[in-house]
Amino acid sequence: MPPRPGCDPSPPAAGPPGPAREPAAPAIPRHRFAPPSDPAALGRAWCEHLAPIFQVRLDGAPPRTPPVAMTTYHLGEIIVGEVASPAQRLERSTRMIARQGLDHVLVSFHESGGSRVDTGRRRVAVEGRQGVVLDLSQPVVIDADPGSAATLLIPRRLVSDEVGLVETLHGQVFAYDADPAKQLLHAYLRGLLACGPRLEPHHLPGVSHAASKLCGACFPADAGARAPVDGATHVAIRRFIQSELTSLTLGTEAITQRFGLSRATLYRLFEEEGGVINYIRDRRLMLAMRLLTEAGGARRRVAQVAYAAGFADEKTFSRAFKRRFGLLPREARADTPPRPPGPEKASVLMGWIRSLAA
CATH class of the missing domain: 2.60.120.10 (Jelly Rolls)
Incomplete structure (x- = not known):
């Protein structure tokens, strides 16, 4: 069949090869x-x-x-x-x-x-x-x-x-x-x-x-660990503790009054952690540790971190921090190189983990 008018039956001339295209980066890291x-x-x-x-x-x-x-x-x-x-x-x-x-x-x-x-x-x-x-x-x-x-x-x-x-x-x-x-x-x-x-x-x-x-x-959650309060109350207590970590008044009395619990009941709820006071201290120490190791942590004084995490004074804070982590707060600052030195500071994986707000 003859070609239709205006149509070129021959394929277009091949031009010089262009630069190879990089495959598209995945949308998800x-x-x-x-x-x-x-x-x-x-x-x-x-x-x-x-x-x-x-x-x-x-x-x-x-x-x-x-x-x-x-x-x-x-x-x-x-x-x-x-x-x-x-x-x-x-x-x-x-x-x-x-x-x-x-x-x-x-x-x-x-x-x-x-x-x-x-x-x-x-x-x-x-x-x-x-x-x-x-x-x-x-x-x-x-x-x-x-x-x-x-x-x-x-x-x-x-x-x-x-x-x-x-x-x-x-x-x-x-x-x-x-x-x-x-x-x-x-x-x-x-x-x-x-x-x-x-x-x-x-x-x-x-x-x-x-x-x-x-x-x-x-x-x-183990039903035995929740008794005698229901699951919603148990979760509410933990949320309350987390939200009040910076308050110097956070303690057994504040929690029992707010939730209408006895001291014995409150202790049973946190028995695995050695009691509610020990749990509060541990949560405060984890908060302090995040403040020290996050970006900008090097600019904070130890006393500032202690007060920001709900401790009454720097000495008590430093002593508790040393017992919990085996080093002083000043040794855990973001500007202190890890010992022994390692690649984690520049690690892609570490950057990802730090981006997950704990």
Whole structure:
């Protein structure tokens, strides 16, 4: 068939090739462990990659080739990840906790391999197809076998109202295939990892909200810990304490008067933390630690931080801080380099974690 008038049947001449287009960056921040070109450096690179969360010591010969992998997604107010790791010892010491100022919860679903977890209060074994909850404001030592896991890092404030006593969950082991709610949380986490590259920023508030609600379904507060007040009152007490941390009048009397409780009842509610006064002091110390380690913390005097966290004087504050974290407040300031020096200050992962308001 002859060509129609005005149509050129020949293909257009090929012009010089243009510059290759870079693939579009994902809408959601993604961070991957990048193995070094030198296999002998793999172990050190892996330890540095995990340094924002754990001090790492590799057991046996350092890994020389993958499988060693970690991919994480920053989903607004939560961070999700999947990891394939070698045999290793992971530790969060009181000194590390003080220097970082993190107040988050880590839920890890072991999909293969196992570990031994020592929180100081409990020693537990975690097997494949089991999970463990870690309160990152408390010390822990983990001896882990080679294996893989899916993880959820979430600020305490997103889950404390849902699960009640977050502190008592530290080191709790669960079999997620045996519990429908925990199985659902694992499936949700796996779905987030699969959909991470395709999520959009407007999805993230709902994603974070759903994660906190699922945590509440998985780890409801122990009914015995709540008695004899109902769950709503129990949550309200904890909210009241958090909102009044800077007040010098916050104490047993203020709480019992506001909520109409006896001192004995109030103590039972916080028995796991050594009583309500001990709980208040710990929350104040965590607030002070965040003030010292956040950006601009170096410009605050120790006395200013003490008063801002609800302590009556600098001496009492410094003594309590040293007992809790093993170092003085001035040693935990944002301008004080960590000892031993590490890469966490410039770490992408640490920047993400700090962006999750605790």
